[in-house]
Amino acid sequence: MAKLKSILKKEVQDFIDANINADITRIILSKSPFADVDSKTLAQQIEAKRKAKSKLPTWFKSQKIIYPKNINLQQSSSELTANYKLKQIKGQRIADLTGGFGIDTFAFSQSFSKVDHVERNSELSEIVQQNMASLNVNNVECHTTTAQEFLSTQQDKFDYLFIDPSRRDASQNKVFRLQDCEPDLTKELHFYLSKSEKVYIKTSPLLDLDLGIQQLKNVESIAIVAVQNEVKELLWLVGQESLKDINIKTVNIKTNGTQESFDFNWSDKSIEFSNYAEPQKDSYLYEPNASIMKSGAFQHISKYFNLKKLEVNSHLYASSEKNQNFPGRVFKINQILDYKPKLIKKELGGEKLNLSARNFPIKVEDFKKKYKIKDGGKTYVFLTTTISQRKIILICDKIN
Known part of the structure; x- marks a missing residue:
């Protein structure tokens, strides 16, 4: 912890802030101005804080924050x-069993009221403990141990356990199937449910929903x-008994904090x-967000919002009336x-356009190359197929 504490010194923190936009290679190759913090560590902290500006704004704005290795x-x-x-x-x-x-x-x-942070990496656990103090959080207790060892010492049941299984195998290759992650929830979920009323699980967005439902029960x-x-994560709430139906929540979070739900x-x-139905000129075209696309509720949103689907596999919709809540x-x-x-x-060659393809025989990149189209501009163009199997180009203005 001594090295970590050195990062918190005012002069070191001031150096990091002053060099937040500096060339990282120059920082690494230059001699550190501090006896107890080397150049490599300074560069790592600067680079991490730079990434935190958009990903973790509260951490970026806070004083005395220590950042972990890039992979973490x-x-x-x-x-x-x-x-x-x-x-x-x-x-x-709640216990965060894969605390990171x-x-x-x-x-x-x-x-x-109380949160247990469980992390077997001792340095990462120390970093979190220090950062919680810097963030004025006093209801988090950090445990440097494995999830299994931690739970074996707990007598009382938790309200929730949160698990974000590691999606890297022994060779550090990315994986997403439950049985390939660590811990393997296809084998260990029963144990977790014996320690908590509910288990909240974060998985890769690549995990198939039907398969996840089947395996998590x-x-x-x-x-x-x-x-x-862009779908970032799937969150699964698993309880003690099976329900008649499963609630699906789709959400698209904008960087300004607003949400489409x-x-x-x-x-x-x-x-x-x-x-x-075939689309008509001066009508409205609807493109579902990525979370809807992942959910597969293509027929349901057509019925719910009273929209006409262009074709079974096109996943584009149309209506004569504008629906702002889509x-x-x-x-x-x-x-x-x-x-x-x-x-x-004649109509599009050499233009600046925002191109998308849905159920169309030519890829966007090939289409752009063939007709010398450049990215950009205010016009949106969709290459798609209609219910009559007509291949069409829809030239549109974006409403929202």
């Missing part, structure tokens, strides 16, 4: 997704969390609903072109 910072939740979690569950006591850098632990400290809810239209029941996904992007269709090369070259 990469694997931590963002502050946006951690803040989402704190609004989903609350109670008296403590971002989720910090969030839980605001919705639970008593799933009560699944939250599909996207940030800026849409909830439904898992059984709604299987509702047969065929409401297809969880995704909304466009006004200005022009519809048939996919005829000469026509496309």
